[in-house]
Amino acid sequence: MTSIQSTARKRSTPTRPGDRIFRGTSIAAALTILATLAGVALFLTIEGIPGVLASPDEVKHGTTFIDYVVPLVFGTLLAAVLALALAIPVAIGVALYISHYAPRRLASTLGYIIDLLAAVPSVVYGVWGISFLATALVPVYSWLERTLGFIPLFAGPPSATGRTILTASIVLAVMVLPVITALCREIFLQTPRLHEEAALALGATRWEMARLAIFPYARSGIISASMLGLGRALGETMAVAMVLSASGVITFNLISSTNPSTIAANIALTFNEATGLTVNALIASGLVLFLITFLVNFAARAIVERRKDFSGAN
Amino acid sequence: MTSTLQPTSPPTPSPEIAKSLRGRSLPTWAPKAIGALSVALALVGVFGPVGFWLVFVAWLVAAIVPLWSMFVEGRRKATDRFVTLLVTTAFVIALFPLGSILTTVVTRGAPVLSSDFFTYSMRNVLGEGGGIYHALMGTLLITAAAAAISVPIGLFTAIYLIEYGEGKRLARWIRFLVDVMTGIPSIVAGLFAYALFVIFFGPGVRMGVGGAVALSVLMIPVVVRSCEEMLKLVPNELREASYALGVPKWRTIVKVVLPTALAGIVTGVTLAVARVIGETAPLLIIAGLTDSVNFNLFDGRMATLPVFTYFSIITPGVPPGPSIERAWGAALVLLIIVMLLNFAARLVSYFFSPKGER
Amino acid sequence: MAKSIDVSDLNIYYGDFLAVEGVTIPVAARSVTAFIGPSGCGKSTFLRSLNRMHEVIRGARVDGKVLVDGQDLYADDMDPVNVRRMIGMVFQRPNPFPTMSIAENVLAGQKLNSKRMKKSEADDIVERSLRSAGLWNEVKDRLDRPGSGLSGGQQQRLCIARAIATQPEILLMDEPCSALDPISTSVIEDLIHELKKDYTIVIVTHNMQQAARVSDTTAFFNLAGVGQPGRLVEHGPTEKMFSNPEDPATEAYIQGRFG
Numbered sequence: 001m002t003s004i005q006s007t008a009r010k011r012s013t014p015t016r017p018g019d020r021i022f023r024g025t026s027i028a029a030a031l032t033i034l035a036t037l038a039g040v041a042l043f044l045t046i047e048g049i050p051g052v053l054a055s056p057d058e059v060k061h062g063t064t065f066i067d068y069v070v071p072l073v074f075g076t077l078l079a080a081v082l083a084l085a086l087a088i089p090v091a092i093g094v095a096l097y098i099s100h101y102a103p104r105r106l107a108s109t110l111g112y113i114i115d116l117l118a119a120v121p122s123v124v125y126g127v128w129g130i131s132f133l134a135t136a137l138v139p140v141y142s143w144l145e146r147t148l149g150f151i152p153l154f155a156g157p158p159s160a161t162g163r164t165i166l167t168a169s170i171v172l173a174v175m176v177l178p179v180i181t182a183l184c185r186e187i188f189l190q191t192p193r194l195h196e197e198a199a200l201a202l203g204a205t206r207w208e209m210a211r212l213a214i215f216p217y218a219r220s221g222i223i224s225a226s227m228l229g230l231g232r233a234l235g236e237t238m239a240v241a242m243v244l245s246a247s248g249v250i251t252f253n254l255i256s257s258t259n260p261s262t263i264a265a266n267i268a269l270t271f272n273e274a275t276g277l278t279v280n281a282l283i284a285s286g287l288v289l290f291l292i293t294f295l296v297n298f299a300a301r302a303i304v305e306r307r308k309d310f311s312g313a314n
Numbered sequence: 315m316t317s318t319l320q321p322t323s324p325p326t327p328s329p330e331i332a333k334s335l336r337g338r339s340l341p342t343w344a345p346k347a348i349g350a351l352s353v354a355l356a357l358v359g360v361f362g363p364v365g366f367w368l369v370f371v372a373w374l375v376a377a378i379v380p381l382w383s384m385f386v387e388g389r390r391k392a393t394d395r396f397v398t399l400l401v402t403t404a405f406v407i408a409l410f411p412l413g414s415i416l417t418t419v420v421t422r423g424a425p426v427l428s429s430d431f432f433t434y435s436m437r438n439v440l441g442e443g444g445g446i447y448h449a450l451m452g453t454l455l456i457t458a459a460a461a462a463i464s465v466p467i468g469l470f471t472a473i474y475l476i477e478y479g480e481g482k483r484l485a486r487w488i489r490f491l492v493d494v495m496t497g498i499p500s501i502v503a504g505l506f507a508y509a510l511f512v513i514f515f516g517p518g519v520r521m522g523v524g525g526a527v528a529l530s531v532l533m534i535p536v537v538v539r540s541c542e543e544m545l546k547l548v549p550n551e552l553r554e555a556s557y558a559l560g561v562p563k564w565r566t567i568v569k570v571v572l573p574t575a576l577a578g579i580v581t582g583v584t585l586a587v588a589r590v591i592g593e594t595a596p597l598l599i600i601a602g603l604t605d606s607v608n609f610n611l612f613d614g615r616m617a618t619l620p621v622f623t624y625f626s627i628i629t630p631g632v633p634p635g636p637s638i639e640r641a642w643g644a645a646l647v648l649l650i651i652v653m654l655l656n657f658a659a660r661l662v663s664y665f666f667s668p669k670g671e672r
Numbered sequence: 673m674a675k676s677i678d679v680s681d682l683n684i685y686y687g688d689f690l691a692v693e694g695v696t697i698p699v700a701a702r703s704v705t706a707f708i709g710p711s712g713c714g715k716s717t718f719l720r721s722l723n724r725m726h727e728v729i730r731g732a733r734v735d736g737k738v739l740v741d742g743q744d745l746y747a748d749d750m751d752p753v754n755v756r757r758m759i760g761m762v763f764q765r766p767n768p769f770p771t772m773s774i775a776e777n778v779l780a781g782q783k784l785n786s787k788r789m790k791k792s793e794a795d796d797i798v799e800r801s802l803r804s805a806g807l808w809n810e811v812k813d814r815l816d817r818p819g820s821g822l823s824g825g826q827q828q829r830l831c832i833a834r835a836i837a838t839q840p841e842i843l844l845m846d847e848p849c850s851a852l853d854p855i856s857t858s859v860i861e862d863l864i865h866e867l868k869k870d871y872t873i874v875i876v877t878h879n880m881q882q883a884a885r886v887s888d889t890t891a892f893f894n895l896a897g898v899g900q901p902g903r904l905v906e907h908g909p910t911e912k913m914f915s916n917p918e919d920p921a922t923e924a925y926i927q928g929r930f931g
Contacts, residue, residue, distance in 0.1 A: 016753065022564035026478055029470030030488045033538070036531060037491050040498065043509035093404025101401050110405070117412050119656050120649065121592020122500075123620040127627055127645045128415045131638075174411040181408070205394035228497075235499020237595035238620075242628065264501045264595065271599050279517065286505040290498065297497035301490070480730055551767035555831070557728055559781040559838060560757025569784045573771040 044287040051280030060270075060278045069285050071250050075260030076289065079165055079240060080233035082254070083172035088226050091177050095184035096210065111185060118178035126242030129171040134162035134243060141166075141255040152252055159257035163245040166254040168262075171239045176229035183228065187221035188214055220303050227300030231293045234264075241265035263289040339387050345379045345395070352376035356406075360413075373403065416649075423646025426639050436605040436617075442636040446644050448607040449622035452522065453648075456601060456618060457591045459526035459611055460533055465583055467530075468537025475538070476545040477567055495535040503531040504596030511600065520602040522616035528596035533586050540582025544575040577666035581659045588655035592648055594620035619648045674872050675741040675841040676701040677722065682736030683901075684714065684721050686729065691717050693901035695736075697891055704864060704873045706883035706910065709893030710925065714902030715876045716764075716846050718893070722874065723759035723844055724752040740841065757781070759842040760835035765851045766827035768819035768834070775815040777830055778802060781838035797837050804870075805833035806863050825856025832863065836871070843867065845875040849882065861886050880926060884914050892922045 052065045061068050098110050138160065145156035158164075195213040204212055215222075246261030246269075261269075267282050274282055352375045359368030380396035434445035471488065479485025507528035511519045548571050556566040572579070602615040603625050623644040630637035677699040684692040692714035699705050707715040720726040721734050724745060738745040745755050768777045776783060778798045789797075798815065802808040807829040811822070819830055828848060835843060845864075849857040864873060864886045877883050883890055891907035906919050917923045 016562050016564075016751075018564045019562050022567065023478055026470045026474035027484075029467045030474040030479070030484065032467050033471055033488055033491055033495065033534065036534070037495060039510065040502065040506045040531070043506055043513070044502070047505075047509040047512060090404045090407055093401045094408045097401040097405040101398060102405075113412070114408055116653075116656070117408070119588060119652050120412075120415060121594070121620060121652055123592065123594040123623050124415065124419060124645045124649055126594075127623060127641060128411075128418055130627065132414065132418050177408055205390055207394040207397040208390070210397075231497045235497075235501065237499065237501040238598075238624065241595075242624065264499055267501050267505070268595055268598055272602070275518075283505050283509055286502050290502045293497050293499055293502075294494060297494060301493050549767070551763060551765060552769060554725065554728065554763065555767045555769070555834075556780070556784060558723065558725055558756055558761035558763075559784060559834065560753050560755075561781070561784040562753050565784055565786075570769060570771075574769070576771075 040290065041287075044283055044290060047280055048284030048287045049280075051277055051282065051284040054277040054281060058277045059281050060274065061281070065281055065284060068281060069263070069288055071248050071260055072263045072266050072285060073288065073292070074250050075165070075246070075248075076234055076262040076264070076292070078252070078260060079169050079172060079244075079262050080230055082166065082169035083176060083233045084226060084230055086170060086173035087177045087180060087229060088222075090173075091180035091225075091229070092184055092222065094177070094181045095188055096214075098181075099185050099188035100206070100210065100214070111182075114178050114181050116178075117174065118182070122175065122236060122238040123242075125171055125175055125239040129167060129239055129243035130163065133171065134167050136162070137164075137167055137170075138162040144255055153254050155253050156256055158255045159245070161245060161257070163243055163259075164255050164257070165244060165259040168240045168244040168259075169254075171243055172233045172236055175236060175239060176232045179232055180225045180229040183225035184218070184222055187218045187225070191217050220306065224300040224303040227296055227303065231296045231300065234296065235289065235293050237264035237268050241268040339391070340379070340383055344382070348379050349376060419642065419646050419649055422639075423642040423644075423649075426643030427646065431640075431643055435607050436622075437607075439605070440631075441633065444636075444640065446619065446622060446640070446647060448604070449617040449619045449644065450647070451607060451609065452601070452616040452618040453591060453620070453651075455609065455611060456522050456525045456529065456597065456616065457587060459523060460529035460590060461583070461587055463526060463530040464533040464537050464586070468534045468586075469541050469579065471534075471538045472541035472545055473567060475542050477563070477571070492535045492538050495531070496539070498531060499595075500528075500532055500593050501595040501599070503528045504599035506531060507596060507600045520600065520615045521613070522601055522608070522611035525597045525601035525616065525618065526611065528600055529590040529593060532593060532596070533590045536586040536589055537583060540585065541575075541579050544578030544582060545571060547578065548574045577663055580666070581663040584655055584659035584662065588652050588659070591655065592620055592652050594624055597621050598624065619644050619651075623648065674701045674870060676872065677842065677874075678737075678739040678742075679722075680737045680739070682718070682721065682734060682738060684717055684726065684734045685732065687731040690901040692721075692893075693903050695904045697904060697907055699872060699874060700889070701872050702868060702870070703888040704868050704875060704886050705889045705891060705907075706887035707874070707876045707891050707893060708878075708880065708883050708925070709902070709905075710895065711878075712902070713893040713895045715893045717902070719844050719846055719874060719876050720761075722842070723761055724755045725761060727752065757838060758840055759844060760838060760840035761844045762828070762831050762835050762846065762848045764847045766824055766831050768822070768827050768830050770818065770820045772819060773816045774811050774819045774822070774830060777819040778833050778837050780834050801833040801837040802830075804836055804867065805829045806859065806866070807833055823856070825852050825859060828852060828856065828860060829863065832860075832867075836867070840871070842872045842874070845873065847876050847878060850878060857882070880928075884910060890914070892917070892919070892925065894921055894925070 051059070054065065056062050056064055059068075094114060098107050098114070102110050138158070141156075141158035141162060141164065144154045145158045148154045149156055191214045195217065196209055199209040199212040240262050241264070244259055244261065244265060245257060246265065247258045248261050248266075249258050250260055251258065263285050267286055271279070271282055352372045355372035355375060356369050359366055359372060376399055380392045380399060383395045384392035430443070431445040432450065433447050434443070435448035436444045437448075471492070475485050475488060479488070507524045508519065510527065511521060511524045515521070552570050552574060553566055556570045557563070561569070597618045598621050601618060601621065603621050604615040604617050608614065608616045623641050626637045626641035626644065630641075679698075680696045682692070682695045683690060695718060707719060709715050717726060722738060722745075726732050726734065734746060736746075740758070744750070769780060772780060775798045778801050779794055782789065782794075782797070799808060799812075802811065807826060810826060811830075819827065822830060828851075832848075849860055852860065861882065864875065867873060875886065887910045889907060890910045890913040892905045892913065893902050894905045895902050905922055906913070906917065908918075913922065914926055917926065
């Protein structure tokens with residue numbers, strides 16, 4: 001097939017200089033994207049490797065790179081997973097509310113209001129988290145410790161500032177909420193009208209219709225939306241850097257004053273004072289973060305692609 | 315069908331059927347009234363003097379509806395009503411942070427805003443006074459530079475994907491890579507810019523243009539995506555009409571396709587700018603912070619609003635008060651800029667889309 | 673103006689798929705030729721190959737010859753862009769440019785190619801083209817309004833004005849009335865009669881009466897079978913084709929027994 005086309009192309013005649021230049025520019029722009037991504041991977045690797053290989057006494061943190069990065073990876077994953085656990089149920093509820101429960105005329109406005117949450121700069125989230133939310137949560141945390149203290153998650157002692165990993169996760173949850181909501185909303189709206197009407201015609205209530213028609217159709221979409229949200233949460237820097245009072249430990253205690261840090265927040269907090277190989281180690285940790293988010297996003301896209309194949313039939 | 319064959323059957327349905335169709339249900343006013351009561355209670359709880367706990371009371375009041383329904387209408391309907399309550403609750407929960415952020419930032423930031431705040435930099439300022447002039451200029455310059463890099467690359471990439479790449483393997487790859495790029499954490503973009511500039515300028519480099527490069531990494535995929543969507547919307551018939559008039563492809567793109575998609579493209583670019591103008595992490599790494607005005611993207615540190623906000627609140631100095639106030643002021647200005655950009659994007663797409671298209 | 677077309681042994685492909693096979697047909701200058709036939713038999717594909725619009729679709733190609741006044745359109749040194757300037761086209765659905773006014777739409781062929789001209793010259797072209805398209809009286813007061821604000825029939829006549837503004841030799845029409853109401857249709861049919869004086873017109877139509885009304889020559893296309901390429905069954909003077917066709921399939925189609 002390609003051979004046939006290429007012979008046809010060869011035959012097809014004098015291209016105009018304008019066309020050639022324009023087409024060349026377009027391809028060059030597209031290739032720039034390829035080059036940029038290759039550049040990200042390449043430069044981070046080049047600058048990161050010395051940091052990975054550095055011996056403990058050459059860097060500020062005084063440990064090998066593995067010992068340095070593992071607690072950070074733990075903190076990154078913990079904060080992101082917590083954020084998702086908080087955000088997904090709310091996001092699905094909000095999406096369902098906008099797509100199927102809210103009055104039709106209001107739906108797009110309500111969607112826009114939720115989208116505004118995505119527009120708020122992360123540093124503003126940080127300012128809000130550190131000075132409003134953290135303080136507001138202090139009494140909640142002491143209550144959690146008193147009543148649910150037997151669960152290791154809430155063992156305490158509760159932080160006096162409220163700047164815990166749970167607070168950071170709540171801020172993250174708010175930040176990824178609009179991302180997940182927007183995608184879920186789209187998917188819910190795409191539910192074939194016929195399926196919905198079929199369910200209603202069987203005498204289903206609205207909730208039964210959602211369970212029969214919407215959720216089975218939207219399941220993979222919800223999963224991939226959540227993965228994209230996870231990608232966002234993993235990479236979010238400022239809100240965590242500002243809200244969390246981190247000490248680089250590995251603990252599941254969510255409300256105490258000693259919290260694990262995240263890769264991104266750790267880079268933001270220490271980069272400006274870092275020198276020499278410490279910088280390289282930070283860049284290497286950035287590479288680790290890049291790889292993690294890449295994997296998560298890749299998985300999310302793969303699910304979306306597979307879903308496309310399925311829905312392509314109708 | 316059968317009823318039409320029996321014209322003699324009485325027009326009124328039998329009482330048993332009527333009863334089974336109506337079922338036992340809550341009076342129609344009940345859910346509305348209870349809902350209204352609950353909303354009123356919640357509003358008093360949020361804005362009134364009583365206390366936040368009233369919001370929980372409001373929720374419990376709303377929960378009466380499914381509970382009552384349980385006894386009157388049976389389990390299925392009660393579940394349905396309960397889910398309605400949950401879904402609505404989710405939406406209200408989502409509104410709380412937005413409302414809270416807007417009110418705190420506005421109430422604490424607004425008193426700070428003054429003409430001095432916008433026209434003074436932080437040079438030689440200790441304690442009170444000073445302003446965000448240097449940071450505002452830095453933000454505008456770096457974002458403009460980022461847009462100057464991203465828009466041509468993003469637009470031409472979208473043109474490639476839609477106009478030239480159809481069905482080609484390279485186009486599929488580029489689409490995939492744009493998706494990957496969308497997922498790059500902002501701090502990684504900053505590290506990339508740093509790692510790139512270190513090679514040319516040595517360790518510890520800080521430069522405004524580096525910030526622009528980092529922001530471009532975040533901005534390009536957004537621009538490509540929105541431009542691609544918009545170019546896709548241009549009906550193929552217009553391209554054909556143009557070709558049939560003997561117009562070369564590139565002129566067709568420049569003079570027919572792009573003008574038709576212009577409103578959408580401007581909207582997309584504005585939203586992309588709004589997205590990156592609030593980015594902090596990459597600028598923290600590569601642009602740094604300074605107290606003075608710096609108009610030169612290629613010479614040393616450059617203050618930006620987000621980074622200024624961050625440092626003002628994290629390292630406020632002694633006494634901390636004035637610095638934290640400035641942080642709120644800067645946060646408010648940043649929020650206003652972002653909201654204005656979002657609003658402008660809406661307006662453009664609303665007013666300048668070509669009318670009368672199918 | 674107005675040239676004849678000579679097609680000999682033309683095959684049209686989409687990738688590997690042979691869509692139209694072995695068409696040989698002469699088209700006389702200053703005449704109207706109608707292509708009729710069931711859907712999917714390759715009439716439109718063939719029409720589009722007459723001004724090389726066909727190759728806009730990826731993977732599409734042809735072999736064979738299309739001679740316009742003795743010049744092969746598919747010769748190696750032919751520029752498809754120039755071919756299309758010489759051979760105008762009107763599409764199934766009216767497609768005025770939504771970003772342009774009525775006058776700009778008429779001048780689109782010149783404007784899009786950045787041809788410089790004087791204001792008076794441009795006004796002349798606009799008026800002449802709109803008059804030829806029978807639209808002048810309806811739009812002369814609102815030449816600067818968007819073209820997409822017109823009715824469907826007016827839009828289609830605007831597209832015809834746009835096509836003839838570049839003074840092509842030949843005008844191709846791909847079911848120009850299929851999206852229009854009967855009144856607009858009859859206006860356009862009258863217009864075709866008028867335009868015949870200056871242009872060679874080739875029109876694809878699904879409407880048998882229309883073919884009978886407007887054309888001098890009719891060509892009947894048909895599919896040899898499912899998955900087979902479309903081919904030209906027969907062609908001849910319209911009167912003869914409608915009264916006494918040679919091929920039984922033509923007769924069956926014209927009398928509405930299939931297709």
